Amino acid sequence: xxxxxxxxxxxxxxxxxxxxxxxxxxxxxxxxxxxxxxxxxxxxxxxxxxxxxxxxxxxxxxxxxxxxxxxxxxxxxxxxxxxxxxxxxxxxxxxxxxxxxxxxxxxxxxxxxxxxxxxxxxxxxxxxxxxxxxxxxxxxxxxxxxxxxxxxxxxxxxxxxxxxxxxxxxxxxxxxxxxxxxxxxxxxxxxxxxxxxxxxxxxxxxxxxxxxxxxxxxxxxxxxxxxxxxxxxxxx
Numbered sequence: 001x002x003x004x005x006x007x008x009x010x011x012x013x014x015x016x017x018x019x020x021x022x023x024x025x026x027x028x029x030x031x032x033x034x035x036x037x038x039x040x041x042x043x044x045x046x047x048x049x050x051x052x053x054x055x056x057x058x059x060x061x062x063x064x065x066x067x068x069x070x071x072x073x074x075x076x077x078x079x080x081x082x083x084x085x086x087x088x089x090x091x092x093x094x095x096x097x098x099x100x101x102x103x104x105x106x107x108x109x110x111x112x113x114x115x116x117x118x119x120x121x122x123x124x125x126x127x128x129x130x131x132x133x134x135x136x137x138x139x140x141x142x143x144x145x146x147x148x149x150x151x152x153x154x155x156x157x158x159x160x161x162x163x164x165x166x167x168x169x170x171x172x173x174x175x176x177x178x179x180x181x182x183x184x185x186x187x188x189x190x191x192x193x194x195x196x197x198x199x200x201x202x203x204x205x206x207x208x209x210x211x212x213x214x215x216x217x218x219x220x221x222x223x224x225x226x227x228x229x230x231x232x233x234x235x236x
Contacts, residue, residue, distance in 0.1 A: 040221025073122025081115025140189035
């Protein structure tokens, strides 16, 4: 007695429709994350413009000269370079999709090192001149400086760990957490700086609130990608 024939394959139309739905869903998520990434860069630019504008309208003599240098160094270090260092390894950054992972890591490392050096220099300059540990801006700035130094060391450890293949996932995850926390504290310090009396009196209440809002949304946009990556790495 011959064996029964195998069951017929499912209709082609059914298989194709399932594939299309999954692809469309994936493309929709990627599109949303790309839009968020683009908006984040615009917001970072707006935050930088607001801070630099304030630095240029304060008096140019006395302690204000140190304040200007502090703003230029810390904003360039944290908001421009270190934020871009995080978005440079964002898989949804359109302008970096043509680069391989090794080149992205190199760009991330260079931006992180330069940004950290500038941010630490700006923080030390402010601490030695103002010794402002009574305000939330000053306290968070000090914490951010310490975390920046630790994050810089963690980045070097991460580089060697990847080369030696020693606990790569654990060290990479710890480095991502520390870097994200560092940037969060730095952004919070900037938010309190934008809410200070001298800033509000210089550029008016509405503009100050707008700078704060831009900073909050920019921070969320910057840390979305590392949070998604860390979650998928820990719970995959």
